[in-house]
Amino acid sequence: MSDAALAQTDVYDVEGVRADFPILHQEVNGHPLVYLDNGATSQKPRAVIDAIGSYYLHDNSNVHRGVHTLAARATESFEQARTRAQTFLNAESSKEIIFVRGTTEAINLVARGCAAPLLNTGDEVLITEMEHHSNIVPWQMICKEQGAQLRVLPIDERGELMLEKFDELAGARTRILALTHVSNALGTINPVAELIARARDKGIVTVIDGAQAAPHMNIDVQALGCDFYAFSGHKVYGPTGIGVLYGRMPLLREMQPYEGGGEMIRKVSFEETLYAEPPHKFEAGTPNIAGAVGLAAALEYVDTLGLDRIARHEQALLEYATRSVKALDGIRLIGTARAKAGILTFIIDGVHAHDVGTIMDHEGVAIRAGHHCAMPVMKKYGVAATTRASFGLYNTLQEVDALVAGLRKVKEIMGA
């Protein structure tokens, strides 16, 4: 362990935090687990696991139906979760919070419900070169259906958006700007507020993919001024299968429903159906109630610890990891933006990322190896796959040392 690691980050008592996450206290392949794959999914605190257990042990029922006590409790818990998400994003109203399965479904909902009716032949959707496939493919599908064009704002060598190209690409036919807040493959924190303002001046609807931002920074959708903002529960210490789409109320009112079914209606006859008001208009069928309850517990957990403190802790980890990994020979960092979240992506000369992944796992270190669902980013850097260490609120400086020791082992085994 290095001297720097002994010091810890001093932002909060990380050992106390780790005690809240039961899964972290195990050995993998004979080594203490070092979980550095938080960009893929985060681990869950006891509070989240207990909230889901307690919901099923005591309160389980369907929501917004029936008049019995359990139905009332389930409905109250579900709607409290909505209010918790509203607070988390600082939305104006809880009615602007739609529960979805995750960011992917949120983007598909916006593409289908908002973008499709807006797009005519020859119109354009602007995305960026650093998007996750989930913020590329839904737009490609809608563009194809509507005869619209997909345009791409490029990135530079550091992995920063080339803002000087924005005015050239966002033209009179641009209807939608879909943009990630934080890049999952590069860690870049994008200047979303600036781009949203510039897009709004041109009357462009703005859709922000917040999947990688929600666990790492305070988000204020009103200050950002975006039309839509999406994030996934499981990346912010909540359960899988639940996520949030925020949409500004005037847009939500105009939008068509995404799916039809129960819960999303006001009145149904065989001739006609009147839809419910947002958010219920977009929540057909029985929702993931336990997921929402778990998500609320997760958001309460991070809000209590404080996202500003979490961000400071993770920045300290990132800085230490960047310094330590750079000191190794034959390693190239991919993504060196000036503003970055706790994501460190790199390649080792002559060693494929999957071999790195296997050897690291052998040492108990969980990292991601692959294209990170961002093939255009890989193409930009001329690589098929990279290795990514992504930090969470419970990671320690000693774990960064374990990462670096693992990388030395990779180089030793592979003779690199």
Next chain:
Amino acid sequence: MNDLRDLYEEVILDHNRNPRNYPKKPDDSNCSAHGFNPLCGDEFFVHLTVEDGIIKDAGFEGAGCAISTASASLMTEALIGKPIADVDAMFKQVHTLLTEEAQVGDPKEFLGKLTVLTGVKEYPMRVKCATLAWHTMQAALHDDDATVTTE
């Protein structure tokens, strides 16, 4: 716990660093196929020259991890000069070696150097890497035009 050296055996590392018959497409090759594992990104083209039921020459192009590259390299070495019937039998033996607990007889007798791939069996996530080139070779031999995947 498994020893990493059983997976990253010296012969495998050597074939990863200096792949044989790579990058190579024999001028007279008459059987080719494309193998691609989209989730991990490994991608190979296998090219064979088959005359009178015998593999006269073999080569491969593309890129992948150490396991998939070494497996492809070892495979091309083993193929050259073999009748198709023997190659089909060898494919089955390699498949058994990589995926089944119980081995029939001594694999070394049939597979020789290829038995260095034995260690992969202990890493279930990596079996698909070792088998990619082999399935691609089978597609080339048996005129299957579809892209092969082992994911």
